[in-house]
Amino acid sequence: xxxxxxxxxxxxxxxxxxxxxxxxxxxxxxxxxxxxxxxxxxxxxxxxxxxxxxxxxxxxxxxxxxxxxxxxxxxxxxxxxxxxxxxxxxxxxxxxxxxxxxxxxxxxxxxxxxxxxxxxxxxxxxxxxxxxxxxxxxxxxxxxxxxxxxxxxxxxxxxxxxxxxxxxxxxxxxxxxxxxxxxxxxxxxxxxxxxxxxxxxxxxxxxxxxxxxxxxxxxxxxxxxxxxxxxxxxxxxxxxxxxxxxxxxxxxxxxxxxxxxxxxxxxxxxxxxxxxxxxxxxxxxxxxxxxxxxxxxxxxxxxxxxxxxxxxxxxxxxxxxxxxxxxxxxxxxxxxxxxxxxxxxxxxxxxxxxxxxxxxxxxxxxxxxxxxxxxxxxxxxxxxxxxxxxxxxx
Amino acid sequence: xxxxxxxxxxxxxxxxxxxxxxxxxxxxxxxxxxxxxxxxxxxxxxxxxxxxxxxxxxxxxxxxxxxxxxxxxxxxxxxxxxxxxxxxxxxxxxxxxxxxxxxxxxxxxxxxxxxxxxxxxxxxxxxxxxxxxxxxxxxxxxxxxxxxxxxxxxxxxxxxxxxxxxxxxxxxxxx
Ligand SMILES: [Zn+2]
Numbered sequence: 001x002x003x004x005x006x007x008x009x010x011x012x013x014x015x016x017x018x019x020x021x022x023x024x025x026x027x028x029x030x031x032x033x034x035x036x037x038x039x040x041x042x043x044x045x046x047x048x049x050x051x052x053x054x055x056x057x058x059x060x061x062x063x064x065x066x067x068x069x070x071x072x073x074x075x076x077x078x079x080x081x082x083x084x085x086x087x088x089x090x091x092x093x094x095x096x097x098x099x100x101x102x103x104x105x106x107x108x109x110x111x112x113x114x115x116x117x118x119x120x121x122x123x124x125x126x127x128x129x130x131x132x133x134x135x136x137x138x139x140x141x142x143x144x145x146x147x148x149x150x151x152x153x154x155x156x157x158x159x160x161x162x163x164x165x166x167x168x169x170x171x172x173x174x175x176x177x178x179x180x181x182x183x184x185x186x187x188x189x190x191x192x193x194x195x196x197x198x199x200x201x202x203x204x205x206x207x208x209x210x211x212x213x214x215x216x217x218x219x220x221x222x223x224x225x226x227x228x229x230x231x232x233x234x235x236x237x238x239x240x241x242x243x244x245x246x247x248x249x250x251x252x253x254x255x256x257x258x259x260x261x262x263x264x265x266x267x268x269x270x271x272x273x274x275x276x277x278x279x280x281x282x283x284x285x286x287x288x289x290x291x292x293x294x295x296x297x298x299x300x301x302x303x304x305x306x307x308x309x310x311x312x313x314x315x316x317x318x319x320x321x322x323x324x325x326x327x328x329x330x331x332x333x334x335x336x337x338x339x340x341x342x343x344x345x346x347x348x349x350x351x352x353x354x355x356x357x358x359x360x361x362x363x364x365x366x367x368x369x370x371x372x373x374x375x376x377x378x379x380x381x382x383x384x385x386x387x388x389x390x391x392x393x394x
Numbered sequence: 395x396x397x398x399x400x401x402x403x404x405x406x407x408x409x410x411x412x413x414x415x416x417x418x419x420x421x422x423x424x425x426x427x428x429x430x431x432x433x434x435x436x437x438x439x440x441x442x443x444x445x446x447x448x449x450x451x452x453x454x455x456x457x458x459x460x461x462x463x464x465x466x467x468x469x470x471x472x473x474x475x476x477x478x479x480x481x482x483x484x485x486x487x488x489x490x491x492x493x494x495x496x497x498x499x500x501x502x503x504x505x506x507x508x509x510x511x512x513x514x515x516x517x518x519x520x521x522x523x524x525x526x527x528x529x530x531x532x533x534x535x536x537x538x539x540x541x542x543x544x545x546x547x548x549x550x551x552x553x554x555x556x557x558x559x560x561x562x563x564x565x566x567x568x569x
Contacts, residue, residue: 128433128507138472140435141561142533143502143510148518151500159544204500205539252520252531253471258498 006102007230007237008095008388010038011222011349016337017186019217023060023117024072030113030219031073040233041223048080048107049073052094052114054087054340058129059117069113073221079107087133088290089375089384090114091220091344096384098224099240108229113221114346116339126215133378135251144252147212149379150291151204156258157293158206160308165206167311169197171292172210174320175328179335181362184346186216186337211292216337220345222352231393236356238348238371241277242387244270249381259308264301264376264383271372271385279303282387283368284326284354286347288376289333295319298374299327321365329354329363344384347373355390433508439559448487449473453552453560458492460528461485471528490528494521494564496546497529501539515539521548521564537566 012033014026021029035041051066062068066083070076080101084093091114098110120126127145134144157163176192179185197210204212223233230237248263249255256262272278279302287302289295296310304325305313313319319327330336330350333343351371353359371388431438439450452459461470463477464486476483499519506514517539522529534548548564555561 122508124506124508124511125433127505128435131435131507135472136435137437139531140507141437142518142531142563143506143513143516144518144531145502145505145507147505148500148502152498152520155500155544156498202503203505204502207500251472253529255520255529258520 003103004105005227006099006240007225007227007393008240008348008352009223009225009230009233009237010041011220011345011352012037013184013220013342013346013349014218015184016216016218016339016342016346018119021117021217023056023062023115024068026117026217026219027069027072027113027115030115030221031075034073034111034221034223038223038233043074043076045109046075046111046223047078048098048101048110049075049077050080050094050098050110050112051083052091052112052341052344053083054085054090054116055129055132056115056117058132059120059126065115069115073111073113075111080110086382086384087377088288088338088340089344089377089382090341091346092348092373092375092384092386093344095222095224095344095348095386096243096245099243102224102226108226110224111221112224112345113219114339114342114344115219116341117217118215118339119217123215130215139252146290146379147204147207149252150293151207153258153297153380154206154211154291154293157296160259161311163293163296163311165198165208166194167296167315168207168211168292169194170311170315171289171295171319172197172334174314175289175332175334178329178363179331181360182331182336185331185335186214187331187335207291207293210334213290213333213338216339218337218339218342218346220342220349222345222348234356235393236390237393238352238355238388239391240386241389242271242273242275243385244268244274245382245384246270247382250378252379255379255381259297261297261301261376261380261383263381264298264374264385267383267385268302271387275387275389277370277387281370282325282372283370284329284365285372285374286330286350287327287372287374289328290338290376292334294376294380295327295332302372302374321363326365329359329365331363344373344375347375348386351388355388429509435507435509436555436559436561445475446473450560452487452489453562456552457489458550458552458562459487459489462488469527471530490550491523491525492550494523494530494548494550496520496534496542496544496548497522498544499534499539499542517542519548519564521550523550533563535563535565542566
């Protein structure tokens with residue numbers, strides 16, 4: 001069977017943050033923005049909708065969310081309508097599913113949208129929902145949430161490689177600085193020097209507040225089309241060239257080494273193999289910096305630096321503009337916030353904007369051709385990778 | 395895609411299996427939920443809710459146990475009803491070692507889930523059990539997190555959660 005080429009031809013996000021909006025209102029808002037910013041997109045052209053949403057049952061007390069999102073956005077999908085749930089990678093899962101459907105000829109024009117509402121009046125209730133991402137019955141009763149798990153990852157990375165708090169802060173400083181040029185970022189107006197970051201309170205030792213992404217409300221949407229339709233929507237599409245995924249374990253007892261993420265290596269090998277390029281070809285990457293240590297390990301697992309050298313890599317500016325690979329020019333999860341289902345979509349929006357030369361100068365990647373998007377989910381037990389190539393419409 | 399298979403944990407090293415269960419099913423245990431199930435982390439432990447109720451029955455006797463597959467020797471965590479390696483459903487129960495050492499730890503200083511807000515700060519960690527190829531995650535009681543170290547000795551224990559149910563955790567012991 002022939003696999004069709006698939007282009008990402010546009011997208012947008014709402015403002016991320018603590019929003020005075022319900023889940024459904026965020027879906028309406030992103031729909032309104034999408035059609036406003038893509039006047040050539042007609043609702044009746046959209047044959048399929050893929051919704052990334054991690055925990056609407058917990059955070060919004062709502063199931064059957066894909067048709068709800070379609071109605072909010074003014075869409076009547078007539079080929080495929082479905083929700084994808086993969087915790088923190090729910091958004092990328094929606095894009096992957098749309099990609100698969102278009103490549104297989106089951107869809108021609110699909111919207112992948114991510115919506116998450118996380119800030120509730122009771123933060124303890126919100127934290128309870130976050131804890132359901134882990135193995136709820138066995139790890140949950142101990143108080144397992146993401147911060148203490150990734151804190152243990154950071155502790156082991158410090159022990160095994162001598163990584164310092166200052167190197168963790170270098171990740172956070174870089175991503176917050178990029179977020180200063182992203183008006184949709186949750187922390188757009190806030191500046192964080194390394195010194196300031198190192199004075200923030202400890203959340204889960206050794207991680208401080210600035211090492212952790214936040215609870216965020218937001219939505220994002222992208223449009224994916226078959227190659228022969230790309231020209232109708234844009235002259236600067238982002239072509240999906242490779243994708244890979246790997247599910248390694250779930251219960252924390254099976255995490256193995258906390259500092260070597262073999263699942264990420266497997267997913268990356270698959271994605272690079274399909275794209276026909278290696279890590280050295282990547283000009284910029286949107287990777288999953290749910291915690292500062294995550295981004296440091298990701299440099300190592302993707303092969304941009306040797307194992308254990310991620311801290312030095314970022315402190316040396318190698319993940320910054322002018323470095324070996326620009327990592328998280330959008331501002332990352334640390335700067336933008338992390339509305340679970342919307343994050344993976346917003347990362348793809350950044351890929352489109354960089355290729356279309358629509359990013360503000362302070363975060364513009366010079367002449368990009370190849371981009372990579374990565375999400376981990378849960379306790380880094382699942383990894384999802386996509387590789388995009390810029391270029392003209394067919 | 396070419397991926398080497400995930401290394402399987404080696405076989406048994408533990409005490410002899412406990413005797414098989416009595417023929418008659420255990421009477422269902424009435425539990426009183428202190429909060430609605432969807433806001434309560436502790437599992438439903440009774441035999442009318444789970445086929446692993448024996449795990450929780452043993453907790454009441456002060457024993458933390460798990461399942462092992464007699465066919466291929468795989469030791470499971472958490473306890474299971476079917477072996478993930480050979481898919482046999484004929485599993486046996488074994489007690490876990492009581493002593494372990496901390497592989498990694500952290501602490502929850504804020505942002506705790508419902509029902510745990512009053513317990514903050516509390517330590518959690520991954521613990522290598524002595525003599526078993528298992529690294530369990532759990533709460534570490536008995537010492538403030540500031541006094542824990544990688545390598546600290548801990549004891550695996552069961553405890554009464556206060557509403558008729560039992561669970562397990564670690565307790566820091568002298569080095
Ligand atoms: Zn077996």
